[in-house]
Amino acid sequence: MTEHNTANPDSLQHYVTAYLNHLMIERGLSENTLAAYRRDLHRYLQYLAQERVGYVAAITPHHVAGFLQALSSGSHNMGQLAQSSVNRIFIAARGWHRFLFLENTTPTNPAAEIKPPKTGQQLPAGLSIDEVTRLLDTPPIDTAQGLRDRAMMELLYATGARITEAIDLDVDDVVHLDDNADITVVRLFGKGSKERIVPLGSYAQAAIDAYLIRGRPEHAAGGKGSPALFLNRFGGRLSRQTGWNVLKQAAKDAEITKEISPHTLRHSFATHLLQGGADVRVVQELLGHASVTTTQIYTQVTADTLREVFAYAHPRAHG
Numbered sequence: 001m002t003e004h005n006t007a008n009p010d011s012l013q014h015y016v017t018a019y020l021n022h023l024m025i026e027r028g029l030s031e032n033t034l035a036a037y038r039r040d041l042h043r044y045l046q047y048l049a050q051e052r053v054g055y056v057a058a059i060t061p062h063h064v065a066g067f068l069q070a071l072s073s074g075s076h077n078m079g080q081l082a083q084s085s086v087n088r089i090f091i092a093a094r095g096w097h098r099f100l101f102l103e104n105t106t107p108t109n110p111a112a113e114i115k116p117p118k119t120g121q122q123l124p125a126g127l128s129i130d131e132v133t134r135l136l137d138t139p140p141i142d143t144a145q146g147l148r149d150r151a152m153m154e155l156l157y158a159t160g161a162r163i164t165e166a167i168d169l170d171v172d173d174v175v176h177l178d179d180n181a182d183i184t185v186v187r188l189f190g191k192g193s194k195e196r197i198v199p200l201g202s203y204a205q206a207a208i209d210a211y212l213i214r215g216r217p218e219h220a221a222g223g224k225g226s227p228a229l230f231l232n233r234f235g236g237r238l239s240r241q242t243g244w245n246v247l248k249q250a251a252k253d254a255e256i257t258k259e260i261s262p263h264t265l266r267h268s269f270a271t272h273l274l275q276g277g278a279d280v281r282v283v284q285e286l287l288g289h290a291s292v293t294t295t296q297i298y299t300q301v302t303a304d305t306l307r308e309v310f311a312y313a314h315p316r317a318h319g
Contacts, residue, residue: 012048015056016041019099040092047076056106059097062281064111067093069280072116087116126267127258132157134254135247135265136203145233147215149246151207152230152238153265158204160269160287161188163243163262169229171216174200174208184208190288198286 020038023029029037047067053059070076071086081089094111101109127135136153140146156166165188173187184200200208208229216231223235230238244262251260258264266287273283 012045012054012056015100015105016045016096018103019096022099036088037092040089041096043071043078043089044093044096047078050076056100059106059110061110061114064093064097064114065281068114068116083116090116126271127256127264129272131254131256131258132265132268132272135250135256138250138253139246141210144215144218147207147211148219148230148238149250151204151211151215152243152246153250154204154207155186155200156265157269158201159186159188159198160266160273160283161186161198162190162266163247164240165190167228167230167238167240167243170227171212171229172227174229188288194288196285196288 016038019041020034023037024034044067047070048054048059048063051063051066053063068086068090070078071081071089072083074080094114097106097109097111100106101112136150136157139149139153141150152166155161155169156163159166168189169186175185175187176183184205185197186200188196188198190196216229219231219233220226220235222233223231226235226237228237230243232238232242240262247262247264248260251258270283270287273286274280
């Protein structure tokens with residue numbers, strides 16, 4: 001079966017019906033199971049209609065990932081679903097795409113590389129905006145170490161960098177894009193040495209500039225000319241463990257009782273961007289995730305927050 005020799009080739013429903021017939025005839029599924037597949041695939045067609053996708057060849061991994069995000073977050077009128085329901089519906093959509101590919105209806109399978117998060121996956125811990133502010137304001141700015149620690153933490157929160165990526169930065173990886181230094185970006189090297197460019201906000205840029213002018217020279221004086229951005233007091237590259245200890249000490253000084261890990265500011269970066277309305281695919285690029293599925297766990301964090309606010313604030317949230 002190909003898209004060019006069947007009736008109504010541009011009808012998504014036509015290909016859903018063909019898949020359901022395959023499940024009934026070739027796999028012998030019960031009517032109840034077929035009804036469940038029909039309902040789940042109807043949700044997918046509703047989503048694709050909202051995305052203005054009218055034929056199967058136009059469906060891309062972008063659309064498949066977006067559907068999974070919509071199921072997880074409740075956007076696109078999908079409603080709030082349990083993770084088990086999200087997985088079931090997505091499996092139906094993924095099975096449909098596999099069928100279309102194996103039947104040579106589509107040249108590729110856009111769902112092949114996209115997988116739902118595991119049921120029961122633990123949501124990442126993060127800090128509130130107030131807690132982040134307290135944390136970042138903790139290091140003193142009258143010592144070389146304090147300037148370094150503040151610059152490092154500002155960079156972690158501004159870019160969502162992994163702590164190893166921050167420690168591995170060289171001074172030359174902080175790049176001013178024009179002569180006025182109004183726009184500054186950081187070249188980060190993630191897993192597999194994959195490079196990504198992430199912009200710096202004004203707070204992080206100011207903290208790094210202050211460190212480079214008044215803090216780093218003092219540490220560099222005791223070393224042998226390391227190109228590293230963040231130096232220890234002997235002039236060598238700061239270690240990951242020391243970077244982690246900086247975070248833990250700052251949290252203690254800021255009287256933050258939540259458990260702090262090397263990923264705490266990275267998690268907070270992603271959550272706060274999504275809460276502010278950023279698209280999940282933009283956050284994926286900033287974080288350096290290979291798949292948007294990895295990023296989508298943060299959409300659940302923001303959905304939980306919305307439910308909590310609604311339950312507390314809406315006058316008719318409770319009977």
